[in-house]
Each structure stands twice: as structure tokens, then as C-alpha cells.
Amino acid sequence: MHTSPKTRISTGVKGLDELIEGGLIPGRVYLVTGPPGSGKTTLALQFLLEGAKHGEKGLYVSLIQKPEEVIKDMAKYDPSIFAYVKAWKIMLYDLGPILWRETSKVPTWGSVLSRIKELSETEKIDRLVIDPVTAIEFSVSNPAEKRAELARFIRGLEDLGTTAYLVAEMTDMDRYTEEHYLTSGVIMMHYFMHNNKMVRAIQILKMRGTKHNTDMKKIVFSDNGIIVLNKSPFEDEV
Numbered sequence: 001m002h003t004s005p006k007t008r009i010s011t012g013v014k015g016l017d018e019l020i021e022g023g024l025i026p027g028r029v030y031l032v033t034g035p036p037g038s039g040k041t042t043l044a045l046q047f048l049l050e051g052a053k054h055g056e057k058g059l060y061v062s063l064i065q066k067p068e069e070v071i072k073d074m075a076k077y078d079p080s081i082f083a084y085v086k087a088w089k090i091m092l093y094d095l096g097p098i099l100w101r102e103t104s105k106v107p108t109w110g111s112v113l114s115r116i117k118e119l120s121e122t123e124k125i126d127r128l129v130i131d132p133v134t135a136i137e138f139s140v141s142n143p144a145e146k147r148a149e150l151a152r153f154i155r156g157l158e159d160l161g162t163t164a165y166l167v168a169e170m171t172d173m174d175r176y177t178e179e180h181y182l183t184s185g186v187i188m189m190h191y192f193m194h195n196n197k198m199v200r201a202i203q204i205l206k207m208r209g210t211k212h213n214t215d216m217k218k219i220v221f222s223d224n225g226i227i228v229l230n231k232s233p234f235e236d237e238v
């Protein structure tokens with residue numbers, strides 16, 4: 001049975017939807033993970049832009065980088081992002097100052113969720129990005145509590161009906177974290193050295209309810225952002 005196009009939403013990344021039955025199942029929470037500079041933030045902003053272009057509301061929650069800088073960088077690929085930010089089609093929420101100010105309360109999964117809930121009270125947030133969630137981790141006093149807190153957090157986002165990308169830094173290539181298990185899908189960005197060259201690729205590690213291609217696919221940073229090519233990152237080798 002074919003899924004009708006309406007049941008899937010586009011990632012806004014050329015070549016990526018094709019790997020996951022035409023797009024993401026809306027209302028679920030996805031993990032975007034990978035090493036530094038692998039393209040996590042770019043992928044996340046393309047997801048928000050795609051929504052904004054179709055009248056959906058986006059929220060970008062930033063924990064480390066200044067959101068204004070992120071938007072400026074993204075504008076190099078698509079300058080229309082400035083207009084969407086100005087029109088509050090893509091809202092920015094900077095949690096950085098709270099996180100780094102020693103004296104003030106650090107954000108917990110619970111406090112981040114209630115703030116998102118507040119922001120979505122007046123208007124539904126269709127697409128949400130939290131970049132990176134790894135920074136919230138440190139505020140959990142008891143690590144054993146993390147699984148429960150994260151599960152509550154994900155349920156809370158699902159209750160809001162938002163489709164979310166949780167961006168996670170890869171702390172350990174060999175270790176799967178709670179985020180990998182609890183989210184509905186895991187998109188892994190690769191950026192590594194091979195034959196003295198840096199290789200960029202993307203891989204769908206998991207996608208619940210979706211027949212997906214799990215191969216590593218080559219990606220390029222085009223003038224319009226990330227594009228996924230339907231070939232292995234090693235294919236050009238002789």
C-alpha cells in the first residue's frame with residue numbers, strides 16, 4: 001500500500017525525502033546527529049525553511065550559537081530566511097545566555113518543554129529544532145533520571161503536535177545514547193577522513209514506520225544548501 005503524499009512532510013533537502021518514503025511522518029521527534037561541522041545545523045534550518053515556505057510555523061531553540069549568527073550563515077544559502085524570521089514564521093529562542101550564566105537556573109528538559117509549550121500557546125508550532133540537545137544533558141542532576149526526563153520531553157512535544165529535530169553532538173562514535181532509542185528516527189551526518197580526503201555523507205540509521213534506505217549517501221553543500229546524492233560517498237574512487 002502506498003502512503004498518500006499528505007501523510008508525509010518534506011525535509012526540505014533535495015534527495016533526502018526519497019530515502020524515507022517521501023518525507024517525515026509529522027508530529028514525531030527525530031534525532032539529527034554527527035561530528036562537528038558535519039551539517040547538522042544546516043539540515044535543521046532547511047527543515048524549518050521548508051515549513052515556512054508552506055505557511056508552517058517554525059521555532060529554532062538555540063543553546064550554544066547565537067541564533068542571529070545561525071540565520072546569517074543560512075542566509076548565504078537562502079536569503080529569504082531573513083523575511084521569515086522577521087515575520088515570525090521562524091521564531092528564534094536563545095537559551096544560551098541562561099545556560100552559561102552560572103548563577104541562574106540552568107535549563108532542564110522540563111523547563112525547556114514548558115517554555116516551548118508557552119510559546120506554542122498562541123500559535124501552533126509545526127516544526128521545532130533544538131540545537132543542540134546535548135547541552136541540556138549536563139543540567140540533569142541525576143543521570144539515571146535522564147531516560148525518564150527525555151521520554152517525558154518527547155511525549156510533551158508529540159502532544160503539541162510538532163515535528164521536531166533534536167540536534168545532538170556525537171560524543172562517542174561507538175556508543176548509542178538514550179536519544180537514539182527514544183526518538184522516532186535517527187539521521188546521522190558523516191564527516192570523516194578517508195584516503196587523505198574528508199568525506200561528507202548522510203545515513204538514515206532508523207525511521208520508525210518507514211521503509212528506508214540505510215546506505216551512506218554522499219552529500220554536497222550546494223549554493224542552496226545540503227543536497228543528497230543517490231550514490232555512495234566512495235563511488236567516485238578508482
Ligand SMILES: Nc1ncnc2c1ncn2[C@@H]1O[C@H](COP(=O)(O)OP(=O)(O)OP(=O)(O)O)[C@@H](O)[C@H]1O
Pocket residue numbers: 034035036037038039040041042043076169221222
Ligand atoms: N557556503 C558554503 N559552502 C560550502 N560549505 C559550507 C558553506 N557554508 C558552510 N559550509 C560547511 O558546512 C559546515 C557547517 O555546517 P553546520 O554548521 O551545519 O555543521 P554542524 O554539524 O551544525 O556543526 P557544529 O557541530 O559545529 O554545530 C562548515 O564547517 C562548512 O564546512
Ligand SMILES: [Mg+2]
Pocket residue numbers: 040041042131
Ligand atoms: Mg551546528
